Amino acid sequence: MRTKNLLKLAFTMLAMIVMTGAMAQITYHNDDYELYDANKTAPTKVDYVTVGATMGYYADPDPVYHSDWNQTDGWGLTTGFVWNWSVPTAPGAAATVVSPVASFPANYVQITFPEAGDYIVNVAEESPAAFGGCEGSTTIMNVTAIVAPTATITSTDITTGLCGNQAAENIVVSITENIDLSLAGYAFKITELIEQIDDNGDLIGGPYTATDHYDFALDSKLQDSSTGFSGAASPYTFTGTSSALNVVGGNRTRYTYTLASTAGVTGTGIVSAISHKSDYLAGQVNGHTFGAKTSLVFVVNPQPVTGPIYHIPNNYVF
Numbered sequence: 001m002r003t004k005n006l007l008k009l010a011f012t013m014l015a016m017i018v019m020t021g022a023m024a025q026i027t028y029h030n031d032d033y034e035l036y037d038a039n040k041t042a043p044t045k046v047d048y049v050t051v052g053a054t055m056g057y058y059a060d061p062d063p064v065y066h067s068d069w070n071q072t073d074g075w076g077l078t079t080g081f082v083w084n085w086s087v088p089t090a091p092g093a094a095a096t097v098v099s100p101v102a103s104f105p106a107n108y109v110q111i112t113f114p115e116a117g118d119y120i121v122n123v124a125e126e127s128p129a130a131f132g133g134c135e136g137s138t139t140i141m142n143v144t145a146i147v148a149p150t151a152t153i154t155s156t157d158i159t160t161g162l163c164g165n166q167a168a169e170n171i172v173v174s175i176t177e178n179i180d181l182s183l184a185g186y187a188f189k190i191t192e193l194i195e196q197i198d199d200n201g202d203l204i205g206g207p208y209t210a211t212d213h214y215d216f217a218l219d220s221k222l223q224d225s226s227t228g229f230s231g232a233a234s235p236y237t238f239t240g241t242s243s244a245l246n247v248v249g250g251n252r253t254r255y256t257y258t259l260a261s262t263a264g265v266t267g268t269g270i271v272s273a274i275s276h277k278s279d280y281l282a283g284q285v286n287g288h289t290f291g292a293k294t295s296l297v298f299v300v301n302p303q304p305v306t307g308p309i310y311h312i313p314n315n316y317v318f
Helices: 006-016 022-028 273-278
Strands: 047-050 054-058 082-089 096-098 108-112 117-126 135-146 150-153 170-176 185-197 211-216 236-241 252-260 295-300
Touching: 047 273, 082 096, 082 108, 150 252, 170 185, 185 236, 185 273
Parallel strands: 047 135
Antiparallel strands: 054 108, 082 117, 096 108, 117 135, 150 170, 170 236, 185 211, 185 252, 252 295
Protein backbone atom coordinates (compact mmCIF):
# COMPACT_ATOMS: atom_id res chain seq x y z
CA MET A 1 0.00 0.00 0.00
CA ARG A 2 1.33 3.46 -0.88
CA THR A 3 1.68 5.85 2.04
CA LYS A 4 2.78 9.47 2.08
CA ASN A 5 4.04 11.80 4.73
CA LEU A 6 0.99 14.02 4.57
CA LEU A 7 2.03 15.84 7.74
CA LYS A 8 4.77 17.65 5.85
CA LEU A 9 2.43 18.33 2.95
CA ALA A 10 -0.28 19.62 5.25
CA PHE A 11 2.04 22.16 6.83
CA THR A 12 3.24 23.18 3.40
CA MET A 13 -0.38 23.70 2.39
CA LEU A 14 -1.08 25.78 5.49
CA ALA A 15 1.95 27.97 4.94
CA MET A 16 1.11 28.59 1.28
CA ILE A 17 -2.62 29.06 1.65
CA VAL A 18 -2.20 32.69 2.66
CA MET A 19 -0.54 33.51 -0.65
CA THR A 20 -2.55 34.79 -3.60
CA GLY A 21 -2.45 34.57 -7.37
CA ALA A 22 -0.42 31.96 -9.19
CA MET A 23 1.36 30.73 -6.06
CA ALA A 24 -1.92 29.79 -4.38
CA GLN A 25 -2.98 27.97 -7.52
CA ILE A 26 0.23 26.00 -7.71
CA THR A 27 -0.15 25.08 -4.02
CA TYR A 28 -3.30 23.09 -4.61
CA HIS A 29 -2.64 22.02 -8.19
CA ASN A 30 0.30 19.84 -7.19
CA ASP A 31 1.41 16.22 -6.90
CA ASP A 32 -0.69 15.67 -3.77
CA TYR A 33 -3.78 15.66 -5.98
CA GLU A 34 -4.57 13.04 -8.60
CA LEU A 35 -7.46 12.23 -10.90
CA TYR A 36 -10.39 10.85 -8.90
CA ASP A 37 -12.14 8.90 -11.70
CA ALA A 38 -12.01 9.30 -15.47
CA ASN A 39 -15.72 8.44 -15.61
CA LYS A 40 -17.27 11.80 -14.78
CA THR A 41 -20.94 10.78 -14.72
CA ALA A 42 -20.92 7.24 -13.33
CA PRO A 43 -17.72 6.90 -11.27
CA THR A 44 -16.96 3.63 -9.55
CA LYS A 45 -14.24 4.87 -7.23
CA VAL A 46 -14.85 6.20 -3.71
CA ASP A 47 -13.10 9.03 -1.90
CA TYR A 48 -12.86 8.05 1.79
CA VAL A 49 -12.67 10.67 4.53
CA THR A 50 -12.95 10.65 8.32
CA VAL A 51 -16.21 11.97 9.78
CA GLY A 52 -15.99 15.70 10.45
CA ALA A 53 -13.14 16.26 8.01
CA THR A 54 -12.96 19.23 5.65
CA MET A 55 -11.46 18.25 2.31
CA GLY A 56 -10.38 20.35 -0.67
CA TYR A 57 -11.18 19.44 -4.28
CA TYR A 58 -10.90 21.11 -7.65
CA ALA A 59 -12.48 20.46 -11.05
CA ASP A 60 -10.48 20.74 -14.23
CA PRO A 61 -11.74 23.73 -16.21
CA ASP A 62 -12.93 23.50 -19.80
CA PRO A 63 -9.76 23.78 -21.93
CA VAL A 64 -11.61 25.72 -24.66
CA TYR A 65 -12.30 28.62 -22.27
CA HIS A 66 -9.23 28.38 -20.04
CA SER A 67 -6.15 28.22 -22.24
CA ASP A 68 -3.94 29.54 -19.40
CA TRP A 69 -4.72 26.54 -17.17
CA ASN A 70 -1.15 25.18 -17.18
CA GLN A 71 1.96 25.56 -15.09
CA THR A 72 3.68 27.85 -17.58
CA ASP A 73 0.82 30.36 -17.44
CA GLY A 74 0.37 30.02 -13.67
CA TRP A 75 -2.84 27.99 -13.72
CA GLY A 76 -4.87 30.98 -14.87
CA LEU A 77 -8.66 30.91 -15.23
CA THR A 78 -10.73 33.11 -17.50
CA THR A 79 -12.59 35.73 -15.48
CA GLY A 80 -16.29 35.31 -14.81
CA PHE A 81 -16.60 31.53 -14.82
CA VAL A 82 -18.04 29.87 -11.73
CA TRP A 83 -18.20 26.29 -10.53
CA ASN A 84 -21.44 25.24 -8.91
CA TRP A 85 -20.66 22.63 -6.25
CA SER A 86 -23.41 20.77 -4.41
CA VAL A 87 -23.92 17.65 -2.30
CA PRO A 88 -27.46 16.50 -3.16
CA THR A 89 -27.11 13.15 -1.41
CA ALA A 90 -26.04 12.80 2.22
CA PRO A 91 -26.65 10.20 4.97
CA GLY A 92 -28.18 12.73 7.35
CA ALA A 93 -26.96 16.21 8.12
CA ALA A 94 -26.03 18.13 4.99
CA ALA A 95 -22.43 18.60 4.01
CA THR A 96 -21.01 22.12 4.27
CA VAL A 97 -19.83 23.47 0.92
CA VAL A 98 -17.54 26.52 0.69
CA SER A 99 -16.83 27.88 -2.79
CA PRO A 100 -15.20 30.12 -3.76
CA VAL A 101 -12.45 29.91 -1.14
CA ALA A 102 -10.30 32.96 -0.43
CA SER A 103 -6.87 32.85 -2.09
CA PHE A 104 -7.86 29.91 -4.29
CA PRO A 105 -9.16 29.87 -7.87
CA ALA A 106 -12.87 29.62 -8.59
CA ASN A 107 -12.78 25.93 -9.50
CA TYR A 108 -11.67 24.92 -5.98
CA VAL A 109 -14.02 23.91 -3.14
CA GLN A 110 -13.82 22.85 0.50
CA ILE A 111 -16.44 20.41 1.79
CA THR A 112 -17.05 19.23 5.35
CA PHE A 113 -18.66 15.81 5.89
CA PRO A 114 -20.45 15.77 9.29
CA GLU A 115 -21.78 12.21 9.53
CA ALA A 116 -20.74 8.68 8.63
CA GLY A 117 -22.18 7.42 5.38
CA ASP A 118 -22.26 8.00 1.64
CA TYR A 119 -22.30 11.40 -0.05
CA ILE A 120 -22.60 12.33 -3.71
CA VAL A 121 -20.76 15.49 -4.75
CA ASN A 122 -21.72 17.34 -7.94
CA VAL A 123 -19.99 20.15 -9.79
CA ALA A 124 -20.92 22.01 -12.96
CA GLU A 125 -18.93 24.77 -14.65
CA GLU A 126 -20.97 27.83 -15.63
CA SER A 127 -19.88 30.45 -18.15
CA PRO A 128 -20.52 34.19 -17.81
CA ALA A 129 -22.94 36.05 -20.08
CA ALA A 130 -20.12 36.99 -22.43
CA PHE A 131 -19.66 33.29 -23.21
CA GLY A 132 -23.33 32.35 -23.36
CA GLY A 133 -24.17 32.22 -19.65
CA CYS A 134 -24.78 28.46 -19.70
CA GLU A 135 -24.13 25.72 -17.17
CA GLY A 136 -22.13 22.78 -18.39
CA SER A 137 -22.42 19.08 -17.70
CA THR A 138 -22.31 17.73 -14.15
CA THR A 139 -19.32 15.78 -12.87
CA ILE A 140 -20.01 13.39 -9.98
CA MET A 141 -17.85 12.13 -7.12
CA ASN A 142 -18.71 9.47 -4.53
CA VAL A 143 -17.51 10.20 -1.00
CA THR A 144 -17.84 7.91 2.02
CA ALA A 145 -17.23 9.37 5.47
CA ILE A 146 -16.14 6.79 8.03
CA VAL A 147 -15.92 6.90 11.81
CA ALA A 148 -12.44 7.69 13.13
CA PRO A 149 -10.23 4.69 13.90
CA THR A 150 -9.83 3.29 17.38
CA ALA A 151 -7.53 0.68 18.91
CA THR A 152 -7.70 -1.36 22.09
CA ILE A 153 -5.54 -4.02 23.72
CA THR A 154 -7.33 -7.36 23.90
CA SER A 155 -4.64 -9.32 25.76
CA THR A 156 -5.33 -10.11 29.41
CA ASP A 157 -3.11 -8.85 32.24
CA ILE A 158 -1.10 -11.53 34.04
CA THR A 159 -0.29 -10.31 37.53
CA THR A 160 -0.29 -13.62 39.41
CA GLY A 161 1.19 -17.02 38.87
CA LEU A 162 4.39 -16.02 37.09
CA CYS A 163 7.32 -17.36 39.10
CA GLY A 164 10.86 -16.75 37.93
CA ASN A 165 12.00 -15.62 34.50
CA GLN A 166 9.37 -16.07 31.77
CA ALA A 167 9.31 -16.11 27.99
CA ALA A 168 7.80 -13.16 26.12
CA GLU A 169 4.02 -12.85 26.06
CA ASN A 170 1.82 -11.70 23.18
CA ILE A 171 0.54 -8.15 22.97
CA VAL A 172 -2.65 -8.16 20.88
CA VAL A 173 -4.23 -4.93 19.63
CA SER A 174 -7.59 -4.75 17.87
CA ILE A 175 -8.03 -1.84 15.42
CA THR A 176 -11.48 -0.82 14.20
CA GLU A 177 -12.07 1.32 11.11
CA ASN A 178 -14.59 0.61 8.36
CA ILE A 179 -12.09 0.61 5.52
CA ASP A 180 -10.90 -1.93 2.96
CA LEU A 181 -7.71 -3.83 3.73
CA SER A 182 -5.94 -2.19 0.77
CA LEU A 183 -6.42 1.24 2.40
CA ALA A 184 -5.79 0.23 6.01
CA GLY A 185 -2.72 1.80 7.63
CA TYR A 186 -2.15 2.88 11.24
CA ALA A 187 0.30 5.02 13.20
CA PHE A 188 0.73 4.52 16.95
CA LYS A 189 3.25 3.35 19.54
CA ILE A 190 3.39 0.72 22.24
CA THR A 191 5.63 1.81 25.10
CA GLU A 192 7.32 -0.44 27.66
CA LEU A 193 7.81 0.39 31.34
CA ILE A 194 9.83 -2.02 33.54
CA GLU A 195 9.59 -1.43 37.32
CA GLN A 196 10.80 -3.24 40.43
CA ILE A 197 8.09 -3.48 43.09
CA ASP A 198 7.71 -4.79 46.62
CA ASP A 199 5.12 -7.20 48.01
CA ASN A 200 2.56 -4.37 48.20
CA GLY A 201 3.11 -3.33 44.59
CA ASP A 202 4.99 -0.17 45.59
CA LEU A 203 8.03 0.93 43.61
CA ILE A 204 11.51 -0.03 44.68
CA GLY A 205 14.09 2.45 43.49
CA GLY A 206 13.47 4.34 40.28
CA PRO A 207 12.53 6.64 38.71
CA TYR A 208 11.59 4.47 35.77
CA THR A 209 11.02 5.74 32.23
CA ALA A 210 8.88 4.18 29.51
CA THR A 211 10.63 3.40 26.24
CA ASP A 212 9.26 2.72 22.76
CA HIS A 213 8.69 -0.98 22.28
CA TYR A 214 6.91 -0.63 18.91
CA ASP A 215 6.63 2.58 16.91
CA PHE A 216 4.56 2.72 13.74
CA ALA A 217 5.38 6.22 12.53
CA LEU A 218 3.28 8.52 10.36
CA ASP A 219 5.38 7.79 7.29
CA SER A 220 5.71 4.02 7.91
CA LYS A 221 2.33 2.93 9.20
CA LEU A 222 1.31 -0.55 10.30
CA GLN A 223 -0.35 -2.17 7.30
CA ASP A 224 -1.14 -5.43 5.56
CA SER A 225 2.50 -6.10 4.69
CA SER A 226 3.73 -5.45 8.24
CA THR A 227 4.83 -8.27 10.53
CA GLY A 228 2.09 -9.04 13.02
CA PHE A 229 -0.77 -7.48 11.05
CA SER A 230 -3.74 -9.74 10.29
CA GLY A 231 -7.38 -9.59 9.23
CA ALA A 232 -9.20 -9.41 5.92
CA ALA A 233 -11.58 -6.71 7.13
CA SER A 234 -12.14 -4.52 10.17
CA PRO A 235 -11.48 -5.09 13.00
CA TYR A 236 -7.83 -5.67 12.12
CA THR A 237 -5.35 -7.19 14.56
CA PHE A 238 -1.76 -6.48 15.44
CA THR A 239 0.04 -9.17 17.41
CA GLY A 240 3.40 -8.26 18.90
CA THR A 241 5.43 -9.65 21.78
CA SER A 242 6.68 -8.29 25.05
CA SER A 243 10.28 -8.45 26.11
CA ALA A 244 11.39 -11.62 27.87
CA LEU A 245 9.77 -11.24 31.29
CA ASN A 246 12.77 -11.51 33.54
CA VAL A 247 13.03 -10.85 37.26
CA VAL A 248 15.15 -7.71 37.70
CA GLY A 249 17.35 -7.08 40.73
CA GLY A 250 15.94 -10.07 42.56
CA ASN A 251 12.68 -8.16 43.08
CA ARG A 252 9.13 -8.57 41.85
CA THR A 253 9.14 -6.95 38.40
CA ARG A 254 6.22 -5.28 36.61
CA TYR A 255 6.14 -4.89 32.84
CA THR A 256 3.58 -2.40 31.50
CA TYR A 257 2.83 -1.99 27.78
CA THR A 258 0.77 1.09 26.84
CA LEU A 259 -0.77 2.42 23.62
CA ALA A 260 0.54 5.91 22.82
CA SER A 261 0.69 8.46 20.01
CA THR A 262 3.63 8.41 17.66
CA ALA A 263 5.69 11.54 17.00
CA GLY A 264 4.01 14.39 15.14
CA VAL A 265 0.50 13.67 16.39
CA THR A 266 -1.67 16.23 18.17
CA GLY A 267 -3.53 14.74 21.11
CA THR A 268 -3.46 11.14 22.26
CA GLY A 269 -4.62 8.38 19.98
CA ILE A 270 -4.25 6.42 16.78
CA VAL A 271 -3.92 7.84 13.26
CA SER A 272 -5.05 5.95 10.16
CA ALA A 273 -4.07 6.52 6.55
CA ILE A 274 -7.57 7.90 5.95
CA SER A 275 -7.67 10.13 9.04
CA HIS A 276 -4.16 11.38 8.16
CA LYS A 277 -5.34 12.29 4.68
CA SER A 278 -8.43 13.90 6.18
CA ASP A 279 -6.23 16.27 8.21
CA TYR A 280 -4.64 17.65 5.01
CA LEU A 281 -6.15 21.12 5.50
CA ALA A 282 -6.07 21.09 9.30
CA GLY A 283 -2.42 22.05 9.73
CA GLN A 284 -1.91 19.20 12.20
CA VAL A 285 -2.34 15.44 12.38
CA ASN A 286 -4.93 14.52 15.01
CA GLY A 287 -4.85 11.40 17.16
CA HIS A 288 -8.14 9.55 17.64
CA THR A 289 -9.03 8.16 21.04
CA PHE A 290 -7.88 4.66 21.91
CA GLY A 291 -10.41 2.10 23.12
CA ALA A 292 -11.30 0.85 26.59
CA LYS A 293 -8.03 -0.95 27.38
CA THR A 294 -4.85 0.94 26.69
CA SER A 295 -2.36 -0.89 28.92
CA LEU A 296 -1.23 -4.48 29.46
CA VAL A 297 0.52 -5.54 32.67
CA PHE A 298 2.68 -8.56 33.51
CA VAL A 299 4.20 -9.18 36.95
CA VAL A 300 6.95 -11.75 37.44
CA ASN A 301 8.02 -12.87 40.90
CA PRO A 302 11.38 -14.16 42.13
CA GLN A 303 11.40 -17.64 43.53
CA PRO A 304 11.23 -17.43 47.33
CA VAL A 305 14.52 -17.95 49.13
CA THR A 306 13.78 -20.44 51.86
CA GLY A 307 15.40 -19.44 55.16
CA PRO A 308 16.91 -21.64 57.88
CA ILE A 309 14.68 -23.52 60.31
CA TYR A 310 14.33 -22.41 63.93
CA HIS A 311 13.53 -24.82 66.80
CA ILE A 312 13.36 -25.02 70.54
CA PRO A 313 16.92 -25.81 71.55
CA ASN A 314 17.52 -29.20 73.06
CA ASN A 315 18.95 -27.64 76.20
CA TYR A 316 15.93 -25.38 76.75
CA VAL A 317 15.09 -25.04 80.45
CA PHE A 318 11.50 -24.39 81.59
